[in-house]
Amino acid sequence: xxxxxxxxxxxxxxxxxxxxxxxxxxxxxxxxxAGKSTLLRLLAGLDHPIHGRVALDxxxxxxxxxxxxxxxxxxxxxLVSQQPALFPHLNAAANVAYGLRSLDRAARARRVDEMxxxxxxxxxxxxxxxxxxGGQAQRIALARALAPGPRLLLLDEPFSALDxxxxxxLLVRLQTWLRDRKVQTVVATHDATDALATSAEVLLLRDGxxxxxxxxxxxxxxxxxRLLSRLQAPRG
Amino acid sequence: xDWQAFALSLRLATVTTAILLAIAxxxxxxxxxGRGRWLAAxxxxxxxxxxxxxxVLGFFLxxxxxxxxxxxxxxxxxxxxxxxxxxxGLVVGSVIYSLPFxxxxxxxxxxxxxxxxxxxxxVLGAGPVRLVSSILIPLARRSLLAAxxxxxxxxxxxFGVVLMLGGDIPGATRTLSxxxxxxxxxFDYAAAGHTALLLLGLSALALVAVYxxxxxRGRARSA
Numbered sequence: 001x002x003x004x005x006x007x008x009x010x011x012x013x014x015x016x017x018x019x020x021x022x023x024x025x026x027x028x029x030x031x032x033x034a035g036k037s038t039l040l041r042l043l044a045g046l047d048h049p050i051h052g053r054v055a056l057d058x059x060x061x062x063x064x065x066x067x068x069x070x071x072x073x074x075x076x077x078x079l080v081s082q083q084p085a086l087f088p089h090l091n092a093a094a095n096v097a098y099g100l101r102s103l104d105r106a107a108r109a110r111r112v113d114e115m116x117x118x119x120x121x122x123x124x125x126x127x128x129x130x131x132x133x134g135g136q137a138q139r140i141a142l143a144r145a146l147a148p149g150p151r152l153l154l155l156d157e158p159f160s161a162l163d164x165x166x167x168x169x170l171l172v173r174l175q176t177w178l179r180d181r182k183v184q185t186v187v188a189t190h191d192a193t194d195a196l197a198t199s200a201e202v203l204l205l206r207d208g209x210x211x212x213x214x215x216x217x218x219x220x221x222x223x224x225x226r227l228l229s230r231l232q233a234p235r236g
Numbered sequence: 237x238d239w240q241a242f243a244l245s246l247r248l249a250t251v252t253t254a255i256l257l258a259i260a261x262x263x264x265x266x267x268x269x270g271r272g273r274w275l276a277a278x279x280x281x282x283x284x285x286x287x288x289x290x291x292v293l294g295f296f297l298x299x300x301x302x303x304x305x306x307x308x309x310x311x312x313x314x315x316x317x318x319x320x321x322x323x324x325g326l327v328v329g330s331v332i333y334s335l336p337f338x339x340x341x342x343x344x345x346x347x348x349x350x351x352x353x354x355x356x357x358x359v360l361g362a363g364p365v366r367l368v369s370s371i372l373i374p375l376a377r378r379s380l381l382a383a384x385x386x387x388x389x390x391x392x393x394x395f396g397v398v399l400m401l402g403g404d405i406p407g408a409t410r411t412l413s414x415x416x417x418x419x420x421x422x423f424d425y426a427a428a429g430h431t432a433l434l435l436l437g438l439s440a441l442a443l444v445a446v447y448x449x450x451x452x453r454g455r456a457r458s459a
Contacts, residue, residue, distance in 0.1 A: 089375060
């Protein structure tokens with residue numbers, strides 16, 4: 001269970017969110033500039049709130065009142081941002097292996113193969129990032145984030161470069177894998193179809209404030225109606 | 237040709253460059269990755285020797301490392317000899333004088349590395365040492381090379397600090413630029429020409445090596 005209360009400022013933007021995510025798969029939905037990426041960075045420990053607390057399964061990761069700021073690599077949390085940010089001097093397999101330093105060579109190689117298989121990128125292992133398409137790079141970034149075995153997975157528009165069919169197939173595999181390993185996942189998106197594709201708990205974020213929290217079918221009912229009417233509208 | 241001075245200049249430049257790298261890499265990483273207003277003061281301090289006249293810096297160091305100060309007396313007691321007018325003193329002076337020439341290219345190189353890569357490495361558990369060794373240095377290799385070459389050449393050609401702090405002791409503090417000065421003072425322009433040509437050749441050779449490496453990398457990228 002992820003519980004947080006965060007108060008953060010960046011220039012004129014003010015994020016103030018207090019929430020508990022109990023569901024395995026939660027979607028943060030909101031327009032660009034609503035504060036989705038900011039919230040994920042705060043949860044990942046890359047940025048620090050002015051005031052606030054983040055606790056995962058009862059363990060405090062951030063608690064400003066006592067000056068606790070667990071560093072990003074020690075929070076059992078992985079983040080996949082919209083930009084894959086693969087290390088350009090390492091091939092795909094080495095990118096995936098980057099967070100597996102504690103494993104011996106054989107175990108590391110096995111985990112890398114398993115992760116590349118999971119995201120359907122086994123044939124890309126020796127490719128350098130500049131030889132990958134946007135979608136392939138996002139798959140590798142996802143494999144790299146999953147490899148260390150996080151307890152919390154944060155995904156920021158993770159499938160934006162994948163086509164619909166590939167995205168859906170990957171999503172099904174990924175959700176099964178994450179559920180089996182009890183990894184809590186938080187996905188930030190501004191695309192209602194992504195949010196509605198899963199039976200997720202949805203947090204609606206606008207201007208840095210939580211405006212609704214609940215099942216996707218309820219919170220995104222108006223978005224769903226809008227999408228349906230667009231699909232049914234006569235062309236031309 | 238004063239080959240003893242030539243060897244001493246090379247030794248001074250090599251030792252200085254090695255020490256500078258050991259200081260400049262972590263210092264530059266701190267300036268780029270760190271947070272806090274005090275970092276601006278650190279960067280300004282590291283750049284100060286660039287705008288300070290070499291003779292002024294040499295004078296300050298001569299006074300600081302001499303027997304009149306507690307620092308100078310402490311070092312003399314520790315080493316068994318004063319730092320002023322010794323090779324070790326020259327190394328200290330050269331490291332301080334050439335510090336900006338190592339720090340500036342490294343800061344520029346490290347700062348040009350995409351912040352998203354740094355964030356990704358941090359989330360994957362990289363601490364400061366691994367972040368620098370596995371991400372910043374490999375992605376800023378050209379800046380590292382530039383820092384090495386600039387530090388080395390700057391030390392080879394150093395005059396003001398060397399003369400102030402080391403004087404002109406053959407085999408201990410007489411470097412090629414001091415030899416050149418002596419030769420001109422004695423109106424021995426032919427010998428001065430040879431010494432100047434050697435200094436020029438060293439600089440040109442090092443720069444050609446840097447540009448050749450850059451071109452090779454550029455071709456490899458476009459291939």
